[in-house]
Amino acid sequence: MAAMAAPPPAEPPVPPGPCRLSLLAVEPLLFLATVSLGLQGPLATQYLWDRLGAEHGYSDRNSTESSGCGDGNATADPLRQEVEALVSHWNLYINLGGFFVSLFSVTLFGAWSDGVGRRPALILPCAGMALQTAIYLLVMYLELHVAFFLLGRILSGLTGDYNLILASCFSYVADTSERRARTFRVAVLEACLGTAGMVASIGGGQWRRAQGYINPFWLAFAASLAATLYAAFFLRESVKQKKAAKLFTLSHYKAVYRLYTAPEHPSSRWKLALYTLAFFLIVTVHFGAKDIYVLYELGFPLCWASDLIGYGSAASYLAYLSSLAGLRLLQLCLEDTWVAEIGLISNVAGLVVISLATTTPLMFTGYGVLFLSMAATPVIRSKLSKLVSETEQGALFASVACVEGLCSLVSTGVFNSLYPATLHFMRGFPFLFGAIILLIPAAILGWIQIWDSKHDYNHFQDASLSPTKD
Structure with a gap:
């Protein structure tokens, strides 16, 4: 009984257990x-x-x-x-x-x-x-x-x-x-x-x-x-382990700067930069497409009323839940990076279908193809988190949040300018443009995964050969 009583005093400094997390999440x-x-x-x-x-x-x-x-009277x-x-x-x-x-x-x-x-x-x-x-x-x-x-x-x-x-x-x-x-x-x-x-x-x-x-x-x-x-x-x-820290000091900004210039492991520097670039491109396309969905649906030939626009908005948000379920299932047999790649394929295919949509069923088909489109961003956030120490998580996600804010500004400027400029030859061109842009983060994630696999294999091969040399 004495041994059973020992754990409770040691519990407060330790992070909450699973049961408490489910109640205090x-x-x-x-x-x-x-x-x-x-x-x-x-x-x-x-x-x-x-x-x-x-x-x-x-x-x-x-x-x-x-x-x-779509007759242009309103804009005139x-x-x-x-x-x-x-x-x-x-x-x-x-x-x-x-x-x-x-x-x-x-x-x-x-x-x-x-x-x-x-x-x-x-x-x-x-x-x-x-x-x-x-x-x-x-x-x-x-x-x-x-x-x-x-x-x-x-x-x-x-x-x-x-x-x-x-x-x-x-x-x-x-x-x-x-x-x-x-x-x-x-x-x-x-x-x-x-x-x-x-x-x-x-x-x-x-x-x-x-x-x-x-x-x-x-x-x-x-x-x-x-x-x-x-x-x-x-x-x-x-x-x-909380510690007192001054709020108004440049050291906090330096902590964010050091993440990308002097990480714990040398290989983390370029991985942080590449993952951040991939995240920026994915979120920019996501925000930009969302900005023009309603304009695209209001115009000719879709001519959606407010009720259909509401259903379309709900369908776009359902991708978050379907991506969560798909991520959980795919993790049982695939590494996280390949789950993200499948998510990007879903995103690219959905945007291509939407760019060609001239009927309501085809537009909703595009929304349906996007069912795994939100699987890539949680994978990238998790990958970034694992590249830094426990005492740098706040600095890391603060920088990611700033990137996300920049994505919102860039996407608004690019996609809202591209949409009216391309109406005369292809109304859905901004979606096609977004699909092409997503090929870049897909290449980045695949290259990092292949490089890591080769690095791990070489390390394993060196370790297996070392006993024979002895």
Whole structure:
């Protein structure tokens, strides 16, 4: 009995066990934060459209819903073009303001969390998102100038914004998972992103149509506040050995820099760079395709109504869940890299089908072929995590979150410019372009895997020959 009593005192400094993780996991926090973000983004854009349109005398009577499908009448309206330009500019200011502020705060807080723990790096951005939503609500209630949207986004960016939540959640999983199970745990987190996005996109649009903007934004505020409280009172700390660390110091930025310039193992440097490049290309194509799905579906010859667009959005988000299931099954017989390659094949094939879609069944066939398209990113996140030490996970995922923010900006610029420029010869060309780009990360992942296999074989061969030399 005395021997049985020894383990409990040793338990607190050790990371939580599987049973506790199932009760005190980080997935609910990510789900709540993603629901909040998923509600805010589209609703804020629609509010800007209605508000700026009303200020300039533009009525919804002239919207595309009443102007026909693909006949160009709506875009010929100069007043509509002026409102579109204003909304686009304000969206650009808000997104750029949030990105550049969070670029510095994410790398600061991410590396800081390696010392002080993950919970502070989760509480701060969740509280910042709640503050941003509260400012958005004040703008709507008091009809303040839309520039206050930018103020709310900057304040959220100062606390790390959604990118820090992503970085801290993935760092938390890296802290609390075994290396063999890490890819699947990361995939579970990404499945939370898809599920929350599906709930927010479908529910938010229907709710706005029925009750306006205020009530959906109250739900976004409640979700971000609930995420803050969950991180503060229910989430167990994942860092094994916490230590006091100054927040405002250049050493945190140097920690991120050292990841790519002076890693523990020399081969890790180029692997980190190549995996990061592959991740950048995959996520850029993913974001870029999502940006133009609705435009593609609204235009001729598909001419989808709002109900079909909602089903299409749900189908695109279902790829997160089907990729999770496919990843789990394929891991039973394949190495992670080859699972990622199959995921990229699914992504390429789906985009090619969508680029040629002229009917509704063919468009949904394209969505169906994308069923494994989200299997590559969790594999890359896991591979990156295994290249650095336990005390560098926060710095690593902070840099990955910054790359993801850059992906969003690049994809918006490239795909939204490419779509109108190629309408005259092939409406689906941006999807075909994305499929071609995905061949680059597929080559990168395959080359690294082959190089590792040869390196391991040579090492094994040298080890087997060494006894004979003795």
